[in-house]
Structure formats: C-alpha cells, structure tokens
Amino acid sequence: MPGNRHTSVRSRQIANELRRYREKAGLSCTEAGAKLGVSGSKISRIETGVSGLQIEDVAALLGLYHVPDAERHTLVELAKSADQKGWWERQTGLPQNWKNLMEFEAKASRIQNFENMFVPGLLQTAEYSRAILRAIDDTLSEDELESLIATRMARQIVLTRSQAPQFLAVIDENALRRTIGGSGVMKRQLQHLLTIADTRNVVLRVVPTSAGVYVGLQGPFLLLEFQDEPDIVYVENHYTMLFLEEEQDLASYRMGLRNILGVALAPGATAELIKSVVGEA
Structure with a gap:
C-alpha cells in the first residue's frame, strides 16, 4: 500500500517500530486490531503511514505489544512531535x-x-x-x-x-x-x-x-x-x-x-x- 507523500521521517520511523513490535508479538494486523476494537486495515494504515499518528493509538499499540516502559516512553514522546520535519x-x-x-x-x-x-x-x-x-x-x-x-x-x-x-x-x-x-x-x-x-x-x-x-x-x-x-x-x-x-x-x-x-x-x-x-x- 502506498505511503503518504507528506509523512515526516519521525512518523515513518514510529510506524516502522510499531510494525516491528507487532511482528515480534506474533500478531497479524487483524489480530492486533481485534484486541483494540478497531479494524485490521486501520493498523495497516498506521504502519504504512497512510493514516496520521495519534498519540492514543501509539500508546495503545505499544501497551498491547508489551513494549518495555523506557522504549514506550521514548516512542510516545517522539509521537508528540511526529509532524516536525527532520x-x-x-x-x-x-x-x-x-x-x-x-x-x-x-x-x-x-x-x-x-x-x-x-x-x-x-x-x-x-x-x-x-x-x-x-x-x-x-x-x-x-x-x-x-x-x-x-x-x-x-x-x-x-x-x-x-x-x-x-x-x-x-x-x-x-x-x-x-x-x-x-x-x-x-x-x-x-x-x-x-x-x-x-x-x-x-x-x-x-x-x-x-x-x-x-x-x-x-x-x-x-x-x-x-x-x-x-x-x-x-x-x-x-x-x-x-x-x-x-x-x-x-x-x-x-x-x-x-x-x-x-x-x-x-x-x-x-x-x-x-x-x-x-x-x-
């Protein structure tokens, strides 16, 4: 699926990390979405950069994937400035x-x-x-x-x-x-x-x-x-x-x-x- 031409490097890196953590947790997009009460396509859109990153979604996914606190904090903080360039x-x-x-x-x-x-x-x-x-x-x-x-x-x-x-x-x-x-x-x-x-x-x-x-x-x-x-x-x-x-x-x-x-x-x-x-x- 094509990405978003206006997605910042920060957003793309967070999306990459979310995909990596999901795969490490052994979940498909559909399975991850079901656990959070959203569609698998939404998870896919987040990971490909089609959808903009919402801090609540990032935090929820990191919690679902049992990401360690320090790494979770780093990514959530990064998500707060995801739209900034560079x-x-x-x-x-x-x-x-x-x-x-x-x-x-x-x-x-x-x-x-x-x-x-x-x-x-x-x-x-x-x-x-x-x-x-x-x-x-x-x-x-x-x-x-x-x-x-x-x-x-x-x-x-x-x-x-x-x-x-x-x-x-x-x-x-x-x-x-x-x-x-x-x-x-x-x-x-x-x-x-x-x-x-x-x-x-x-x-x-x-x-x-x-x-x-x-x-x-x-x-x-x-x-x-x-x-x-x-x-x-x-x-x-x-x-x-x-x-x-x-x-x-x-x-x-x-x-x-x-x-x-x-x-x-x-x-x-x-x-x-x-x-x-x-x-x-």
Missing part, C-alpha cells in the same frame, strides 16, 4: 542507528551515495568492514564486532532482492587507494567493486584525484528516493546521524550530487581506474 539521533549504538537507515533503504526506489573516505557500506566486504569498525572503536568485544559486521552485511541484501532499488555509488579515488586492513583486504575489496559494478541495478563512478578541489570534499551523504513517500538525505559523522527532509536541504544535496557527477569518471573509465589500482596493490 530527524537526528546521537550515536549511542550503531546497530540501533543502522536499523533506522535499513528500514528506509528497504523502501527506497533509488539510493545515491557519495563517499570520500571509505567504500560505501552497501558495497563493503566483511573483512574491509571489520578493519574499519575495529579501528573506529578498539574497545569492542569480538562478539560485538561480529554483530556489527553481520548487521552491515545484512544491510546489503537490499541490493540483491527481486525488487532491488537502483543504486548509484560515487567514490573519491583516494578512498580506493587508502589501505584498509592490509593490501590483501584492499585488493579483494576492489575486486568486489568490479564484480558488483556489473549488477544491473548498480552504477559505480569514481571521482579522480585529478579533479582537484570539488564540492564532495565537504563530506559523504546518502540520498534516498521513494515512489510514494518524501525523499530523505542521510548524513552521519562521529557523534550524530541526521535524516534531512526539508525541500531546501534536498535541493542542496541534489545540486551537490550533480556537481560531483560532473567531475566523476563514466562507469567504463571507473572500471579501468579500479583495475589499475588493483594492479598496484
């Missing part, structure tokens, strides 16, 4: 934050990602991802590290499903030449890029170092486009993650992407450059 969350646990992004990626019809430091997360190998995560936080236990890697690998499934989104990845050449995890890890990562670039829904382009100074040096971003919901820009740094949805923000990042593509190599030339870097590894 969303940011401080980085306190990567799996939780990635889950938010993965929910939106799963619904997107097109994903456009620019990276100037690393290979895009959707295209990383497990060993490359491990090297980054370990370097970023050397306090992680082995179990925690494995959980993070598994989450990142699970995120990539979105590109291989039957209704996969179109994915454009634009990478700064320096990210390809930065040795992460050793020469062997890096070489296999680059070979993986060459393999996945042949996928029908993936386009890979590289901005060569010869481009000099360009707008992409300001930082990475992810533009997610939807058929029936508002588009979103995702930006992440050391301490925060941001979902931007104001039209002026979207227009700014779209313009930035156009400027970046203006200095990027075409797909064929990109493949040749990656092959040359592999040969040097």
Whole structure:
C-alpha cells in the first residue's frame, strides 16, 4: 500500500517500530486490531503511514505489544512531535542507528551515495568492514564486532532482492587507494567493486584525484528516493546521524550530487581506474 507523500521521517520511523513490535508479538494486523476494537486495515494504515499518528493509538499499540516502559516512553514522546520535519539521533549504538537507515533503504526506489573516505557500506566486504569498525572503536568485544559486521552485511541484501532499488555509488579515488586492513583486504575489496559494478541495478563512478578541489570534499551523504513517500538525505559523522527532509536541504544535496557527477569518471573509465589500482596493490 502506498505511503503518504507528506509523512515526516519521525512518523515513518514510529510506524516502522510499531510494525516491528507487532511482528515480534506474533500478531497479524487483524489480530492486533481485534484486541483494540478497531479494524485490521486501520493498523495497516498506521504502519504504512497512510493514516496520521495519534498519540492514543501509539500508546495503545505499544501497551498491547508489551513494549518495555523506557522504549514506550521514548516512542510516545517522539509521537508528540511526529509532524516536525527532520530527524537526528546521537550515536549511542550503531546497530540501533543502522536499523533506522535499513528500514528506509528497504523502501527506497533509488539510493545515491557519495563517499570520500571509505567504500560505501552497501558495497563493503566483511573483512574491509571489520578493519574499519575495529579501528573506529578498539574497545569492542569480538562478539560485538561480529554483530556489527553481520548487521552491515545484512544491510546489503537490499541490493540483491527481486525488487532491488537502483543504486548509484560515487567514490573519491583516494578512498580506493587508502589501505584498509592490509593490501590483501584492499585488493579483494576492489575486486568486489568490479564484480558488483556489473549488477544491473548498480552504477559505480569514481571521482579522480585529478579533479582537484570539488564540492564532495565537504563530506559523504546518502540520498534516498521513494515512489510514494518524501525523499530523505542521510548524513552521519562521529557523534550524530541526521535524516534531512526539508525541500531546501534536498535541493542542496541534489545540486551537490550533480556537481560531483560532473567531475566523476563514466562507469567504463571507473572500471579501468579500479583495475589499475588493483594492479598496484
């Protein structure tokens, strides 16, 4: 069922959480509705963003699903400002934050990602991802590290499903030449890029170092486009993650992407450059 083109990121995230809790409780929409004296279609409309969120409905559903008090309080408070634009969350646990992004990626019809430091997360190998995560936080236990890697690998499934989104990845050449995890890890990562670039829904382009100074040096971003919901820009740094949805923000990042593509190599030339870097590894 199509979503609502005017639904905010907050509302969409609450809807995603409500669906997740219902499924965890083992209830269908019809069963959940029956327990609350409403139709199953109403539950479905809430979860797909067709219906606006009412605080009373959110609280009732969270109670029905036996959601812990702390989580229930957080979502109810979020529901009070559900119509406000924009969303940011401080980085306190990567799996939780990635889950938010993965929910939106799963619904997107097109994903456009620019990276100037690393290979895009959707295209990383497990060993490359491990090297980054370990370097970023050397306090992680082995179990925690494995959980993070598994989450990142699970995120990539979105590109291989039957209704996969179109994915454009634009990478700064320096990210390809930065040795992460050793020469062997890096070489296999680059070979993986060459393999996945042949996928029908993936386009890979590289901005060569010869481009000099360009707008992409300001930082990475992810533009997610939807058929029936508002588009979103995702930006992440050391301490925060941001979902931007104001039209002026979207227009700014779209313009930035156009400027970046203006200095990027075409797909064929990109493949040749990656092959040359592999040969040097």
